[in-house]
Amino acid sequence: MNKVLLYWIATIGLLAAVLAAAMLILPRVNWSATASPGDIETKIANYIIRNWITINAGHRTNPLSETAANVQSAKGEFSEHCALCHGLDGSGGNHLEADFYPPIPQINELQSWTDAELFFVIANGIRLSAMPGFSAHHSAEDIWKSVLWVRHLPKLTPAERETIRHEIGSETEAHEKTMGPMPGGMKMRQATPNP
Numbered sequence: 001m002n003k004v005l006l007y008w009i010a011t012i013g014l015l016a017a018v019l020a021a022a023m024l025i026l027p028r029v030n031w032s033a034t035a036s037p038g039d040i041e042t043k044i045a046n047y048i049i050r051n052w053i054t055i056n057a058g059h060r061t062n063p064l065s066e067t068a069a070n071v072q073s074a075k076g077e078f079s080e081h082c083a084l085c086h087g088l089d090g091s092g093g094n095h096l097e098a099d100f101y102p103p104i105p106q107i108n109e110l111q112s113w114t115d116a117e118l119f120f121v122i123a124n125g126i127r128l129s130a131m132p133g134f135s136a137h138h139s140a141e142d143i144w145k146s147v148l149w150v151r152h153l154p155k156l157t158p159a160e161r162e163t164i165r166h167e168i169g170s171e172t173e174a175h176e177k178t179m180g181p182m183p184g185g186m187k188m189r190q191a192t193p194n195p
């Protein structure tokens, strides 16, 4: 047999063996959302997603300016479609009392992202995570409203923060009325509002 052919058979055999080993091992890894994966898996996933966003997001900026009326309607948009998971205050404390992996990020940690990157990720969502894509059922303007609320969160006035605290508090009360008290006097969203 010629050497080149032998080389190809050995290479394909090796690849098939690696693939077969992966198929045997991977279903035995803990894929639970309540457990954190290892460092290598986290680094690879973050690298891929972050670069996918940077490469594809483009350079658009938010066409909506931060007027009082726009901020009010941005808050409504975020409250309706995002607060379930992210918390109205962006703290990541979710209404579902559930653990997520990848975890829900603190919105304030995303302020270094460009408007275009925020728009892109909200429009498309992230496959194999709980982050849904909104573009098929929401207008671009609605998505820009969510971006506006993301940008507004670090600038909340003390009065706005107080209102949000009340809103979160009354949600916990309403929840306890239907579900009974939460174990150990837990509050619906324990994370404190972003400073």
Ligand code: HEC
Pocket (backbone or CB within 6 Å): 049, 078, 081, 082, 083, 084, 085, 086, 100, 102, 103, 104, 105, 110, 118, 121, 122, 126, 129, 130, 131, 132, 134, 146, 147
């Ligand atoms: C069902 C839960 C859920 C809903 C609803 C949701 N998100 Fe998310 N979001 C997530 C999770 C989980 C992540 C983390 C994904 C990751 O790290 O791969 C995330 C990530 C993000 C990110 C950052 C992307 C990243 O890679 O960390 C932004 C920005 C974001 N969400 C904004 C929003 C906005 C705005 C809305 C509403 C229009 C929204 N999300 C609705 C669960 C949700």
